[in-house]
Amino acid sequence: MNAPLPYDPNRLAHCAGEIIVCTRELAARGWTPATSSNFSTRIDEHHVAITVSGRDKGRLTEADIMVVDLEGQPVATTARSSAETLLHTQLYKRDPGIGCVLHTHSQNQTVASRLYAGNGHLHLEGYELLKAFPGTHTHETELDIPVLPNSQDMHTLAAQVDALLDKGPLWGYLIDGHGLYAWGRDVAEARRHLEAFDFLLSCELELRKLR
Numbered sequence: 001m002n003a004p005l006p007y008d009p010n011r012l013a014h015c016a017g018e019i020i021v022c023t024r025e026l027a028a029r030g031w032t033p034a035t036s037s038n039f040s041t042r043i044d045e046h047h048v049a050i051t052v053s054g055r056d057k058g059r060l061t062e063a064d065i066m067v068v069d070l071e072g073q074p075v076a077t078t079a080r081s082s083a084e085t086l087l088h089t090q091l092y093k094r095d096p097g098i099g100c101v102l103h104t105h106s107q108n109q110t111v112a113s114r115l116y117a118g119n120g121h122l123h124l125e126g127y128e129l130l131k132a133f134p135g136t137h138t139h140e141t142e143l144d145i146p147v148l149p150n151s152q153d154m155h156t157l158a159a160q161v162d163a164l165l166d167k168g169p170l171w172g173y174l175i176d177g178h179g180l181y182a183w184g185r186d187v188a189e190a191r192r193h194l195e196a197f198d199f200l201l202s203c204e205l206e207l208r209k210l211r
């Protein structure tokens with residue numbers, strides 16, 4: 001077996017700090033109930049900092065962040081990474097420009113995923129906030145958020161995500177009864193996408209109630 005490639009511990013400390021701050025803020029909004037959700041950032045070409053499985057995401061410390069390689073294998077630790085590690089590493093592996101992946105279980109995300117699972121996607125158009133996504137300069141834009149069937153088999157989910165990514169650019173997807181994945185070049189961009197998706201979902205849910 002080859003020795004694991006080294007990574008810069010200072011870069012890991014930086015990544016862990018970013019994950020901890022971002023995750024605490026999202027947890028404070030109630031988007032990570034009951035230890036759900038997982039978060040990662042890219043350390044370098046070969047390594048990713050990711051949350052340890054099962055930790056309370058509102059109370060993360062550096063000990064709750066570990067390193068995996070792009071195959072999702074732990075590096076220099078016996079800790080167990082997120083059960084959904086593959087859904088993070090598949091994105092880093094496919095696109096070197098991706099620097100951060102955020103997954104949350106907010107009520108908006110979960111309810112919307114249930115309502116639109118039958119359609120396979122939720123259609124958005126006419127919202128100013130669509131400009132939060134790269135390459136979008138007007139509210140006169142259409143965007144479909146895919147909704148995948150849930151599975152406990154990450155290879156099944158990852159294959160469906162790969163098929164979506166083969167079709168064109170994507171910044172996030174819902175999983176039925178589960179939550180939302182969103183990503184970006186760095187933590188700030190991934191978070192902008194996550195917040196935009198959640199806000200747009202909340203608008204669609206509210207409109208459905210009022211109609």
Ligand SMILES: CSC[C@@H](O)[C@@H](O)C(=O)COP(=O)(O)O
Pocket residue numbers: 034035036037038051052053054055081082083084103
């Ligand atoms: C606590 S139920 C949620 C989990 O099954 C899972 O969906 C999740 O988001 C968190 O899993 P984790 O292994 O802690 O990363």
Ligand SMILES: [Zn+2]
Pocket residue numbers: 036037038084103105178179
């Ligand atoms: Zn989850």
